[in-house]
Amino acid sequence: FHQGKDVFCAYHPNGQMLGFGVVYAQLSQKNDQPFQTVWSEVRIVPEMNRMIGLREILLEHILRRIRELTDDNHNKPIELNFQYFPYEVESIAFITSKGFTYTGSIFSMQRDLNKPLPSIQPPPGFVVKPWKLESQEEREIYVKARNLCFPNAPISLEEWVYFMSSPSWSTATNFAVFDTEKLAGCLTAYWDEEQNRSLSEKVGYTEYIFVCPQWRRQGLASALIAEALGFLRDNGLRFAQLQVKTDHRNALELYEKLGFTVNQESGLYTRQIDFNYQKQ
Numbered sequence: 001f002h003q004g005k006d007v008f009c010a011y012h013p014n015g016q017m018l019g020f021g022v023v024y025a026q027l028s029q030k031n032d033q034p035f036q037t038v039w040s041e042v043r044i045v046p047e048m049n050r051m052i053g054l055r056e057i058l059l060e061h062i063l064r065r066i067r068e069l070t071d072d073n074h075n076k077p078i079e080l081n082f083q084y085f086p087y088e089v090e091s092i093a094f095i096t097s098k099g100f101t102y103t104g105s106i107f108s109m110q111r112d113l114n115k116p117l118p119s120i121q122p123p124p125g126f127v128v129k130p131w132k133l134e135s136q137e138e139r140e141i142y143v144k145a146r147n148l149c150f151p152n153a154p155i156s157l158e159e160w161v162y163f164m165s166s167p168s169w170s171t172a173t174n175f176a177v178f179d180t181e182k183l184a185g186c187l188t189a190y191w192d193e194e195q196n197r198s199l200s201e202k203v204g205y206t207e208y209i210f211v212c213p214q215w216r217r218q219g220l221a222s223a224l225i226a227e228a229l230g231f232l233r234d235n236g237l238r239f240a241q242l243q244v245k246t247d248h249r250n251a252l253e254l255y256e257k258l259g260f261t262v263n264q265e266s267g268l269y270t271r272q273i274d275f276n277y278q279k280q
Contacts, residue, residue, distance in 0.1 A: 006069075008061040010044070010054055018051075019044030021058035025069045026153045035079045035272065037152050038066055042082070042091065049090045059098065063273070082269045092267070100269040104246050108264040109255050111240040113204075113233040118258060120226040122177055123218050126184065128227050131176035133164070142174070145183050149210035168192060171235075175227045177211075177220045185211035185220045189228040191237055203239045204232035209251075225258055 001007055006023040024039040042058045044051070070078060082100060084091050096102075122128050133139050139157060147154040163169060172190035176183060191204040206228045211220045232240050242260065244251050245268070 006065060008058055008065075010058060017045075018048050019054055019058060021062045023062050023065050023069070025066065026155065027070065035077045036070055037079050037081070038069075039081050039083070040066075042095070052094070055091075055094050066273075077272045077274050080271055080273055083266050084269065085264070085266045092269070095269050098271070100271040102267050103270040104268050105265050106243055106245050106268055107252070107262045108241060108243050108266070109260040110263040111229065111255075111258065111260045113229060113238055113240055115259060117229050117233060118222070118226045120219065120223045122220055122223040126177050126179055126218075126220065126223075128175060128177045128223050130231075131174040131186065133174060139164075141183055142186065145186065145212055146208065146210055148212060167194065173231060175224050175231070177215075177224055179215060183212070184215040185209075185224055187224045187228055189231050189240075191232070191235070201238035202236060203241055204235070204237035206232070206240050206242050209242070221254060222258065225255075229258075 001022070001024075006025075008021040009017055010019045012018055020041075020043060022041045026037045026039070040062050042055055042062065044054050044058075048054055066078060066080070070076075080100075082091075082095050083106060084095070086092075131138070131142075133142055139160060143155060143157050143160055168190050171193060172188055174186055174188050176186040178184060187206055187209040189204060189206050191202065196202040206225055209221060209224065211224075229240055240260075241263075242255065244255060246252070
């Protein structure tokens with residue numbers, strides 16, 4: 001978050017935080033990408049819902065910051081995304097009043113780790129193993145492969161190293177599948193110790209799942225996920241969770257086959273903006 005420059009907080013004079021806005025820009029340096037993807041969030045405490053102007057101010061700060069972050073890419077429009085649960089009616093009403101439209105849903109899916117887990121081996125010649133990314137070379141290989149699979153949501157090496165310094169990485173293990181020595185796919189399995197202290201049944205996550213194009217449709221994703229589920233179970237987790245967009249039908253069907261079920265749905269609201277955006 002650029003040392004806090006991408007986070008905006010609104011405070012009452014008594015010191016209470018009333019709301020916040022966040023910018024997360026996933027900026028691609030490739031010329032073949034038609035737009036830059038930016039995720040954002042505007043939230044205020046429920047008691048402030050009557051203060052429409054508070055959301056206005058936070059959105060203005062967000063748009064100003066986006067212009068700063070994308071100043072070197074004047075030729076590309078920005079795809080700005082907000083994600084809200086159906087019950088966040090005030091937030092949805094505000095963002096749709098600003099020209100954002102519903103473009104699909106994101107499912108949160110959950111897998112009960114007390115139920116029998118699949119045992120799936122990769123095809124001959126492939127090896128699935130834990131991969132802690134301890135060397136600079138390994139991290140560069142990972143970032144390059146991940147960006148190849150998610151060109152509209154790229155990460156930089158610096159961003160990944162930042163994640164590796166977070167509390168989440170202290171519990172995390174990447175599971176990677178290799179074709180001889182070539183990285184074919186990967187996922188990250190982790191949990192949040194602080195969050196789980198407040199939960200009666202502990203939750204882990206299987207996220208950032210990808211298989212490189214030349215190795216797809218060989219069952220590698222299934223083998224990776226099965227390995228990660230066993231890892232989470234063996235570390236005392238009760239549930240595994242992940243997120244998937246509803247238009248990713250193949251991924252959705254795969255997760256369902258592996259025992260995941262939808263437990264929550266949120267809406268995605270999107271608008272393209274340009275650098276000549278004027279305050280509305």
